[in-house]
Amino acid sequence: MTGLGATTPLGGDVASTWEALVAGRSGVHLLEHEWAKELPCRIAAELAVEPSEVLPRVRLRRLDRSEQIALVAAQQAWDDAGLSDDLDKERLGVVFGSGIGGALTLLAQDDILEESGPRKVSPFTVPMLMPNGPAAVVGLEFGAQAGVHAPTSACATSAEAISWAADMIRAGRADVVVAGGAEAVIGGLPMAGFSSMKAMSTRNDDPEHASRPWDRDRDGFVMGEGSGALILERRDHAEARGAKIYAVVAGSGLTSDGYDIVQPDPECRGGGRAMAAAIKQAGIDPKDIGHVNAHATSTPVGDMAEVKGIKRVVGDHVVLTATKSMTGHLLGGAGAVESIAAIMAIVDGVIPPTINLENPDPALDLDVAANEARKVELKAALNTAFGFGGHNAALLFAKA
Amino acid sequence: MALSRDEIREGLSDILEEVAGVNPDDVADGKSFTDDLDVDSLAMVEVVVAAEEKFGVKIPDDEVANLKTVGDAVSYIEKG
Numbered sequence: 206m207t208g209l210g211a212t213t214p215l216g217g218d219v220a221s222t223w224e225a226l227v228a229g230r231s232g233v234h235l236l237e238h239e240w241a242k243e244l245p246c247r248i249a250a251e252l253a254v255e256p257s258e259v260l261p262r263v264r265l266r267r268l269d270r271s272e273q274i275a276l277v278a279a280q281q282a283w284d285d286a287g288l289s290d291d292l293d294k295e296r297l298g299v300v301f302g303s304g305i306g307g308a309l310t311l312l313a314q315d316d317i318l319e320e321s322g323p324r325k326v327s328p329f330t331v332p333m334l335m336p337n338g339p340a341a342v343v344g345l346e347f348g349a350q351a352g353v354h355a356p357t358s359a360c361a362t363s364a365e366a367i368s369w370a371a372d373m374i375r376a377g378r379a380d381v382v383v384a385g386g387a388e389a390v391i392g393g394l395p396m397a398g399f400s401s402m403k404a405m406s407t408r409n410d411d412p413e414h415a416s417r418p419w420d421r422d423r424d425g426f427v428m429g430e431g432s433g434a435l436i437l438e439r440r441d442h443a444e445a446r447g448a449k450i451y452a453v454v455a456g457s458g459l460t461s462d463g464y465d466i467v468q469p470d471p472e473c474r475g476g477g478r479a480m481a482a483a484i485k486q487a488g489i490d491p492k493d494i495g496h497v498n499a500h501a502t503s504t505p506v507g508d509m510a511e512v513k514g515i516k517r518v519v520g521d522h523v524v525l526t527a528t529k530s531m532t533g534h535l536l537g538g539a540g541a542v543e544s545i546a547a548i549m550a551i552v553d554g555v556i557p558p559t560i561n562l563e564n565p566d567p568a569l570d571l572d573v574a575a576n577e578a579r580k581v582e583l584k585a586a587l588n589t590a591f592g593f594g595g596h597n598a599a600l601l602f603a604k605a
Numbered sequence: 606m607a608l609s610r611d612e613i614r615e616g617l618s619d620i621l622e623e624v625a626g627v628n629p630d631d632v633a634d635g636k637s638f639t640d641d642l643d644v645d646s647l648a649m650v651e652v653v654v655a656a657e658e659k660f661g662v663k664i665p666d667d668e669v670a671n672l673k674t675v676g677d678a679v680s681y682i683e684k685g
Contacts, residue, residue: 263624327651
């Protein structure tokens with residue numbers, strides 16, 4: 206891992222996001238938009254820095270918001286890695302996903318179709334709404350020719366992307382891969398849909414305290430928008446050019462539940478197998494894993510099921526945190542942004558807090574960095590991500 | 606009252622700047638949309654739709670292929 210980039214509800218880049226995470230700041234607020242007035246859930250974590258502050262106007266017109274932020278994060282990661290344009294592009298890959306894709310573009314263009322007829326529909330509609338759009342836009346930006354892939358596994362998407370990227374390098378298909386995910390679907394229909402499933406918090410009168418993983422009074426997730434990007438690079442390639450190495454992807458595991466379309470397996474069997482697979486591939490003693498940046502979305506069932514899985518597979522010595530307490534749930538962007546948090550925890554030796562953990566669920570029997578950041582020397586840290594559909598991903602990062 | 610060629614060109618220039626980021630200083634009758642102004646086929650679709658709205662004309666799809674330069678488009682719109 207030689208480059209990191211992000212744009213999140215807490216900051217327009219990795220440094221500002223990381224600083225806010227460690228400080229325990231919430232990015233959640235009440236939505237003032239007209240379309241939000243009637244929704245059961247009227248809170249969300251919107252981007253701290255609008256893409257229009259970063260990208261040129263005409264570029265913005267032709268990209269869905271998810272593609273805009275994918276580009277912003279990927280460009281930061283690229284610059285951070287110090288990669289130059291003379292890189293062999295046939296050895297450069299991209300794995301970048303989105304959970305839902307260009308839903309807001311689809312809805313906006315459908316309104317135009319209804320109101321003004323087919324001729325007024327933008328010729329950029331299809332490249333803006335296709336779920337592989339963020340991957341394609343990032344791939345074009347850097348001229349990637351080793352393969353551009355777009356995993357789509359709901360909230361596990363960008364963790365799965367990092368796993369695929371590592372596999373691409375291990376299989377010898379690429380030397381450098383831009384990996385990550387982006388999601389930007391804060392809008393009436395997606396929020397109404399999640400609300401109808403009773404998956405979202407309705408703590409509208411107290412937005413900053415609404416996302417509260419593992420707390421007794423949690424009542425659902427809070428939607429966020431954002432993107433994270435990571436540059437994965439073959440170790441000898443990175444060393445040959447003297448690049449700084451943040452951490453290594455020691456192992457990754459992908460499994461599926463075969464259980465239910467949305468309900469998590471209450472025993473976290475599939476999630477546990479993903480963690481075990483990552484540990485096995487890494488050849489690391491679970492005792493050396495000091496920290497898990499957990500999926501923990503602040504839903505009643507999912508949070509505690511995951512704890513069972515972590516305890517069973519990794520052990521009861523780990524310090525957990527759930528950064529979704531601050532960023533909200535970035536859906537397809539979550540795995541990448543949380544992987545960046547796990548990597549920065551290794552680099553800086555500090556675990557960001559889980560805020561709003563005021564009354565821990567009685568079943569929470571693992572140590573959590575509750576409400577305050579924790580200084581810990583880490584050899585390795587795990588990130589987990591689970592998605593609707595029963596997708597499970599676990600990524601094990603180790604000190605470089 | 607019919608618009609003058611200069612007025613049409615100015616209106617087109619605004620559209621080109623808005624949808625395709627073309628610098629208004631580059632817009633002149635002899636300039637080719639694709640070769641000089643970097644307006645690709647998808648952007649051209651947007652330009653045509655915006656021009657129809659602005660100038661109250663119909664520009665059928667088979668006609669668009671003949672509009673290679675800014676001057677071609679100005680002449681077409683001038684004829685109404």
